[in-house]
Amino acid sequence: MIPLYAYRDNTCDPRKCTVKKLAQRGLATIVTSIARIPRSTLLLDPTAEQAVSPADRHLPSITALDCSWEVLDTGAVSSWRNRRALPFLVAANPVNFGRPFRLTSVEAMAATLYILGEKEQARTILTPFRWGLRFLEVNAEPLEDYAQAKDSSEVVAIQALYM
Numbered sequence: 001m002i003p004l005y006a007y008r009d010n011t012c013d014p015r016k017c018t019v020k021k022l023a024q025r026g027l028a029t030i031v032t033s034i035a036r037i038p039r040s041t042l043l044l045d046p047t048a049e050q051a052v053s054p055a056d057r058h059l060p061s062i063t064a065l066d067c068s069w070e071v072l073d074t075g076a077v078s079s080w081r082n083r084r085a086l087p088f089l090v091a092a093n094p095v096n097f098g099r100p101f102r103l104t105s106v107e108a109m110a111a112t113l114y115i116l117g118e119k120e121q122a123r124t125i126l127t128p129f130r131w132g133l134r135f136l137e138v139n140a141e142p143l144e145d146y147a148q149a150k151d152s153s154e155v156v157a158i159q160a161l162y163m
């Protein structure tokens with residue numbers, strides 16, 4: 001099991017917040033200051049240049065930046081070494097259903113777990129959400145292909161086949 005963290009700045013609607021639900025079930029840890037995010041973590045940042053790939057299996061944890069998309073500002077973490085973006089995947093949550101790249105925090109963490117080979121943990125964290133396992137169904141093919149890739153460049157090459 002890979003430890004999951006979420007940095008929350010309280011800018012998104014707490015009733016719809018996916019990481020709050022995970023934290024309530026002991027499946028993720030919420031931190032409220034950037035200083036408390038472990039520096040060695042795989043940091044999920046949609047603006048990162050490097051894609052998540054199986055070559056990241058050695059990283060000890062995964063962290064999402066759980067804030068509203070409208071205020072997402074990754075300036076404070078732009079120098080962090082292990083920032084990663086997810087390759088082409090479509091959202092299954094009701095707010096952004098069918099939209100590529102704009103995933104909820106739980107979808108982003110589940111996709112990362114899947115690509116790193118932690119498929120059971122990916123299913124476990126999606127299960128509390130009505131639409132959760134649908135995310136794995138609609139992205140089944142690309143997720144399987146990304147999980148077979150060697151590194152970030154291979155993931156990016158595979159992504160081109162789906163876009």
Ligand SMILES: C[S@@+](CC[C@H](N)C(=O)[O-])C[C@H]1O[C@@H](n2cnc3c(N)ncnc32)[C@H](O)[C@@H]1O
Nearest residue numbers: 017018044046064065085086101103104105108
């Ligand atoms: C902007 S927040 C929105 C959270 C949403 N309100 C919720 O309750 O889940 C989503 C976070 O998930 C991660 N994420 C989503 N899509 C991503 C992508 N394509 N690449 C990397 N990280 C992504 C990032 O950490 C991003 O900041």
